[in-house]
Amino acid sequence: MNRQQLNLLRKNPDLKNAELIETHISWLLLTPHKVYKMKKDVQFSFLDFSTLDKRKFYCERELKLNRRTAPDMYEAVVAVNPIGGGLEFGAYQDNSIDYAIRMRRVDKRWEMAGMLERGEVTTAHIDRLADQLAAFHQHATMDKSLFNPIKALDAFSDIGNYVELFNAQIGPAKTDRIMSSIRIARTFLHKHRQRFHCRRILGFTVEGHGDLHASNVFLEHGQPILFDCIEFNDAFRKIDVLDEVAFLCVDLEAAGRADLSERFATSYQSANRSLLTEEDEQMFNYYKCYRASVRLKVTAIKLDHLPGEAHAGKLLCQLRRYREIYHRYVSKLQTYAHEPLAHV
Structure with missing residues (x-):
C-alpha cells in the first residue's frame, strides 16, 4: 500500500472520518468499531513488504499468529478493491490492489x-x-x-x-x-x-x-x-x-x-x-x-x-x-x- 492508494481509500464515504495512524511499516485506519491495518511497500534489513504477494502472505500470517493470544481481536484479512474512481475493503478479487487485517477496535485507554x-x-x-x-x-x-x-x-x-x-x-x-x-x-x-x-x-x-x-x-x-x-x-x-x-x-x-x-x-x-x-x-x-x-x-x-x-x-x-x-x-x-x- 502506497500513500496515493491510501488517499484514494480514505475518500470512501465509510472511511472518510476514520482516524489514520502511521508507523514506519504500516498504516492503520480506525473506525468507531474496527481497525484496518495495511502494510507499507517497504523493505528493511529485517523485513520485506515490497511486493503485493508478500503483503498478502504476511497479512494472512499475522492474522493466524495473533489469534493465538488475541482471538477476539483479530477478525479477518480483507482485500483493497477498486470501486469507481476509488477504493474499498472487501472480498479477494482478481483485481485487488492490496490487503488489510481487520480487527476489533480496542479503546486506546487500555494500551x-x-x-x-x-x-x-x-x-x-x-x-x-x-x-x-x-x-x-x-x-x-x-x-x-x-x-x-x-x-x-x-x-x-x-x-x-x-x-x-x-x-x-x-x-x-x-x-x-x-x-x-x-x-x-x-x-x-x-x-x-x-x-x-x-x-x-x-x-x-x-x-x-x-x-x-x-x-x-x-x-x-x-x-x-x-x-x-x-x-x-x-x-x-x-x-x-x-x-x-x-x-x-x-x-x-x-x-x-x-x-x-x-x-x-x-x-x-x-x-x-x-x-x-x-x-x-x-x-x-x-x-x-x-x-x-x-x-x-x-x-x-x-x-x-x-x-x-x-x-x-x-x-x-x-x-x-x-x-x-x-x-x-x-x-x-x-x-x-x-x-x-x-x-x-
Missing part, C-alpha cells in the same frame, strides 16, 4: 504504554500478564534446533546497519559507543554458547510473540491482550522465553517502573520457572541488552521516517532512555563476558 505513563498499571495487572504469558509459552511449539551463535550475533549486530541514522540523531561519539558493544556481545555469546544450546534442549526456546513491548499489550478491563506479534521473520519469534520476558522488562524500566519490571520477572518465574542457574541470570541480562538495542533501533527508524510527527520530542526522550538502559546492560554484559562464573 499498556499509555497506562504506564498515567500511572494506572498495578501489580495485579502485572501478575495477570505474567500468568498469561507463562501459559502461552507452556503451550507454544518448542524449537530444539541447535543454537547458532553466528545467527544470534547477527541479530544483535543488526543495530550496526544504522550507523548513519544514529550519527545524525545522537552524534558520532555516542554512536561509536553503541557500536563497540557488538564486540562485547560476541565474547559473551562465545563464552556461554553451551548454555544457550542446553536451554534449547530443555525446551525453553518456543514459538513466542517476538515483539512483546508495552505498546503491544492492552489491559482491557484488567485483562491482558497480547497483540501485534512478529509475523515477518520466524527467527524473531522462535526465542528463549527469557528473551520474551526481557523485552517487556526493558519497556517497564524505560517507563521508570523498575519495580514493575522486577515484579513481572518474578511473577513469570513463579508460573514458569526458567531461570535455573547463575548463568541463566546472566543470559537474562544479555536478552535485556539485546531488546534495548531493538528498541533503540526501532525508535531511531521512527524518528527518521516520521520527521514531521507531532511526538518527535517524545521519541527523542525514548531514544535517550533506551540508550541509557542499553549501556547499563552492556556494562553488566562486559563483566559477565570477561570474568569467570561463580560456583553454582
Whole structure:
C-alpha cells in the first residue's frame, strides 16, 4: 500500500472520518468499531513488504499468529478493491490492489504504554500478564534446533546497519559507543554458547510473540491482550522465553517502573520457572541488552521516517532512555563476558 492508494481509500464515504495512524511499516485506519491495518511497500534489513504477494502472505500470517493470544481481536484479512474512481475493503478479487487485517477496535485507554505513563498499571495487572504469558509459552511449539551463535550475533549486530541514522540523531561519539558493544556481545555469546544450546534442549526456546513491548499489550478491563506479534521473520519469534520476558522488562524500566519490571520477572518465574542457574541470570541480562538495542533501533527508524510527527520530542526522550538502559546492560554484559562464573 502506497500513500496515493491510501488517499484514494480514505475518500470512501465509510472511511472518510476514520482516524489514520502511521508507523514506519504500516498504516492503520480506525473506525468507531474496527481497525484496518495495511502494510507499507517497504523493505528493511529485517523485513520485506515490497511486493503485493508478500503483503498478502504476511497479512494472512499475522492474522493466524495473533489469534493465538488475541482471538477476539483479530477478525479477518480483507482485500483493497477498486470501486469507481476509488477504493474499498472487501472480498479477494482478481483485481485487488492490496490487503488489510481487520480487527476489533480496542479503546486506546487500555494500551499498556499509555497506562504506564498515567500511572494506572498495578501489580495485579502485572501478575495477570505474567500468568498469561507463562501459559502461552507452556503451550507454544518448542524449537530444539541447535543454537547458532553466528545467527544470534547477527541479530544483535543488526543495530550496526544504522550507523548513519544514529550519527545524525545522537552524534558520532555516542554512536561509536553503541557500536563497540557488538564486540562485547560476541565474547559473551562465545563464552556461554553451551548454555544457550542446553536451554534449547530443555525446551525453553518456543514459538513466542517476538515483539512483546508495552505498546503491544492492552489491559482491557484488567485483562491482558497480547497483540501485534512478529509475523515477518520466524527467527524473531522462535526465542528463549527469557528473551520474551526481557523485552517487556526493558519497556517497564524505560517507563521508570523498575519495580514493575522486577515484579513481572518474578511473577513469570513463579508460573514458569526458567531461570535455573547463575548463568541463566546472566543470559537474562544479555536478552535485556539485546531488546534495548531493538528498541533503540526501532525508535531511531521512527524518528527518521516520521520527521514531521507531532511526538518527535517524545521519541527523542525514548531514544535517550533506551540508550541509557542499553549501556547499563552492556556494562553488566562486559563483566559477565570477561570474568569467570561463580560456583553454582
